[in-house]
Amino acid sequence: MKEAPSGPGSRSWSRAFTDIRDGFHQRELWGHLAWQDIKQRYRRSVLGPLWITLSMGITALGLGLLYSQLFGSPVSTFLPYITTGFIVWNFILGCLTEGTETFIKNEGLIKHLPAPLTVYVLRTVWRQSIMFAHNMIIYFLVIGLFWGAVTEPGYVITEGGFEQPGLNWSILLAIPAFALLAVNAGWVVMLFGIVSTRFRDIPQVITSLINLLFFLTPIVWSTDILKQRFGDAVSWRDLIAELNPLYHFIQILRAPLIGNEQSWHHWAVVGGITVLGWALALVVMRNYRARVSYWV
Template sequence: MTPSPLGRAFQDLRAGWGQRELWGHLGWQDIRQRYRRSLLGPLWITISMAVTAIALGILYAGLFGNPLEEQLPYILVGFIVWGFISGCVNEGSEVFIANEGLIKHLPSPISVHVFRLIWRQMLFFAHNLVVYAVMLIVFPQPLTWRSLAAIPAFALIVLNGAWVALLAGIISTRFRDLTPITQSIVQLMFFLTPIVWIYDDLINSPNPDVADRARLAEFNPFLHFIEIIRAPMLGADQQIRHWLVVLAITVVGWVLAILVMRRYRARVAYWV
């Protein structure tokens, strides 16, 4: 019996997951090729991120009058998480375009390329955690057993990165203008998301106008993704609303991605 289009979409995901050895190897190769002949390899990304975070931490600590030991860890963890999120979105929008040769000549599920992308971003995230470990030595945080919530939080972010890459990748393959638009939106959202500025400081501002404007950040979905993992990594109290929003986005996002796969999955090979 021939599976339905919806069944083929799920079959694609299962088959792609089953080819873990393939996309795992390709993900490693991506990193090795990108930093071939480089002495430090992927650590250049980590060093660059650390230098930028430290510079902004010093700058914004002075601007907002916050202690450096508070501002710098906040920014540093925000940068680490944002690097993973923005990488999934930006590279996800061209995940199939960038793999045109493999798609045309290697018969494999399209989800393989998405899993490869997510795996590569996870490796970059793991490299950046080296800076987080150093930060914990220089600026110790009040970590408790509740800080382990960062693990399921990261798992949720990974799940969302996968559906975003699937959805944006398929649409961008058909409409090529979407890729630069997506990258511009991600760049804009960096400034609208509390990564270098502390959200609670503005919410509790004595100026009611500033506090009201800061509350508009609640409509920014990136805020909730950042906070579900940054709070436990810094030993801060967690807010249930962030988890609820992220869970809702995860469910809705995967439903949309499956529906788009159901209808357009087979056309990706022709669009590239």
């Protein structure tokens, strides 16, 4: 059933919040759809969803070995750093790229299934969460292999870099960190999904910027390198990382997972973006939710 694309009744905060509430209540629907997405992607494959883990492991291993030599970093600490960064990056990347096509790819369901739009948002976020869980297998393998190095207090990621406290009970901070990433994934998918449904160039723009964002984000390189090369004085080079919001999102989860020093400002930045992002997504949801079925 389609809803009128305009009118005073179609633009109300109550309908927007009702959509979100009803979407969460239909967790069996979006949970089932997300699992079906995973099964369909690897249908008739021998390894099935394990290909997610295998491809992640090969990529992390190859780049970890390469960049550890380029930067003169010990493999025992640099490989866990780059592996964990890749796992978190893949979750963020999936929410960005697949989020832009959330409603476009669900055109048939939107037009024929009277379900809240939030169902399709949660379908995308849950699918990415499942893939994240698969990739965490690689994390446990790498941490188990280099346990002695990452649990030693004072270890460094790169030669001459900052000393890290080592893996300890602060790893529990990874739980609220991922929860915060998932909360942000919700507004990202909702906002970019609605905007991309109206303006079909947005997915191509996001895809074009992905490679640039990847190399600008400390994933295959560490901020220690900036300090070693340019000293401790604050300069525009430090802003390459600090002004990159993706760096803060990755760091709040990566740091506890590999025993890096925690910094409150990463949490503050992510918290501020969470509030602003959801505020903007709710405004867009309120004004354009009823038009999505006409745009797809």
